[in-house]
Amino acid sequence: MARPRSDDxxxxxxxxxxxxxxxxxxxxxxxxxxxxxxxxxxxxxTYFDTKADLLNQLYLELKAEMGTAALGGLPAADERAQTLHMWSQWMRWATANPHKRRALAQLQVSDEITASTHEAASRTMTGMGRILERSRANGPMRDSPAALAFTLCNALAEATIDYIISDPDHADEHTQSGFDALWRMIA
Known part of the structure; x- marks a missing residue:
């Protein structure tokens, strides 16, 4: 008989x-x-059939947590204000959770993460994607593939996060500088 599972x-x-x-x-x-x-x-x-199952579930949970954090308290405002809010929340989540960020970065490139898990993770990030799509609708990247725009956005985010971690006393200024670069790139 299988043992009962505990959420804890x-x-x-x-x-x-x-x-x-x-x-x-x-x-x-x-x-x-x-x-x-x-x-x-x-x-x-008892909780995960294989190590690969554990890794796939962890990847999904971390992506969902990051997306939820980025969109938490999203204002009913224009694209710029919403994108700034999303960006700022993303920076806060990543710098407050460095071990989650490091694990997520490794999982992102792992061959153990299945295509269906990557697709499910993308669906958890749909809200962020919609904001970025609206923001770039009339900008210089409007005709570029969405995947390219999102990859560049992520690269800029990672660079900004690294800089915030190296100079936490100026986190707000670095967050704003990173956002300004993002906005010039997409909008």
């Missing part, structure tokens, strides 16, 4: 996986993740 244990496994992957990379053993979570290795596999 699953959450502990996901949090531990995030920390271990951020510190050790995707090659980290499931035993290390289980130990960090305070569960047996066998218990980990």
């Amino acid at each position: 244990k699953r959450a502990a496994i996901m949090a531990a996986a995030t920390r271990i992957i951020a510190a050790q990379g995707l090659g980290a053993a499931t035993a290390a993740i289980a130990k960090e979570a305070g569960v047996s290795n066998g218990s980990l596999f």
Whole structure:
């Protein structure tokens, strides 16, 4: 008979996986993740069929969390104000959660993440995508492929986040500078 699953244990496994992957990379053993979570290795596999399943679920959760944070409290305003809000919230989430950001970056490029998981993660980011699409509708990138615009946006975000982390005393100024560059690029 299968053991009942606990939401708390699953959450502990996901949090531990995030920390271990951020510190050790995707090659980290499931035993290390289980130990960090305070569960047996066998218990980990009660929640996830395989390590790849764990990685795919973690990727989805982190992308959804980042998207939710970026859109939280979105003002009913024009595209520029909404894009600035989204950008600022994204910067706050990433700098407040460096281990989640590092784990997400590794998962993003992992061969273990399936195409269907990437598609599901994209759907969690739809709100952010709509804001960027409206923002670039009349800008210099209006005829560029959306994927290119979003990839450039992400690269600019990563550079801005790195700079904020290196100089946290000026986080607001760096956030604004990064946004100004983004706005000039897309709008």
